[in-house]
Amino acid sequence: MFKQVALKLYQFSSKQELPISLDEAWQFLTDARNLKLLTPPEMDMTVLYGTERGMYAGQLIEYSVKPLPFFRTNWVTHITQVKEKEYFVDEQMYGPYTTWHHKHFVTEIPGGTLMEDVIHYRLPLGPLGKIAHSLLVKKKLEEIFRFRESALINKFGTYQKP
Numbered sequence: 001m002f003k004q005v006a007l008k009l010y011q012f013s014s015k016q017e018l019p020i021s022l023d024e025a026w027q028f029l030t031d032a033r034n035l036k037l038l039t040p041p042e043m044d045m046t047v048l049y050g051t052e053r054g055m056y057a058g059q060l061i062e063y064s065v066k067p068l069p070f071f072r073t074n075w076v077t078h079i080t081q082v083k084e085k086e087y088f089v090d091e092q093m094y095g096p097y098t099t100w101h102h103k104h105f106v107t108e109i110p111g112g113t114l115m116e117d118v119i120h121y122r123l124p125l126g127p128l129g130k131i132a133h134s135l136l137v138k139k140k141l142e143e144i145f146r147f148r149e150s151a152l153i154n155k156f157g158t159y160q161k162p
Contacts, residue, residue: 007098007122008130010138014117014145017109017159018152025106025113026085030055035063037155038148043067048074057082060093067096067140077102098122098129111162115152117145 018025028034032051039045043066050061059079066072075095082088085106092100099122107114123129123137 007124007126008133009099010121010123010133012117012119012121012138012141012145014149016115016149016152017112018115018156019112019159020156022085022106022108022113025115029104029106029115030082030088032061038151039065040144040147042069043144044072055079055082055088061090068136071096098124112159 020028032047032055035047036045044064045066046064048062048064050059053059057079060076061079062074062076064072064074073096076093077090077095077100078093080089080091087103087105089104090100090102099120101120103118105114105116105118107116119141123133125132
């Protein structure tokens with residue numbers, strides 16, 4: 001007899017105001033070649049495949065990434081939805097998570113663009129995954145998004161409310 005183990009669904013969200021136009025934000029954020037700029041250097045990210053064309057629904061993008069110092073993996077994401085200059089969604093097909101569903105939203109605001117991310121994810125290994133989340137994964141996601149925020153400020157400057 002098989003026993004089904006329910007894996008916890010975690011959520012992570014982030015918001016950042018950028019001092020650039022919606023067009024500029026969309027162009028930058030939908031170019032997978034820019035992911036390396038937004039990823040901490042110690043993760044040693046390399047985009048392997050999928051940057052030949054602009055973003056579109058159905059696109060597959062493959063990366064090599066080191067999420068932990070002792071662990072390198074390939075990660076394949078599938079762009080499942082794109083609504084021009086509003087949002088796009090990527091889902092992991094292969095990689096370190098059991099489930100990864102990442103919604104990227106951009107909204108024009110006075111003097112810039114609001115960028116929002118909502119990620120739902122599950123970890124493998126049942127109870128060990130819960131422990132890994134508490135000890136490593138949650139902190140690593142927060143660190144990645146802090147790095148990304150800093151990288152975007154370095155590239156585009158700090159948003160100033162008009």
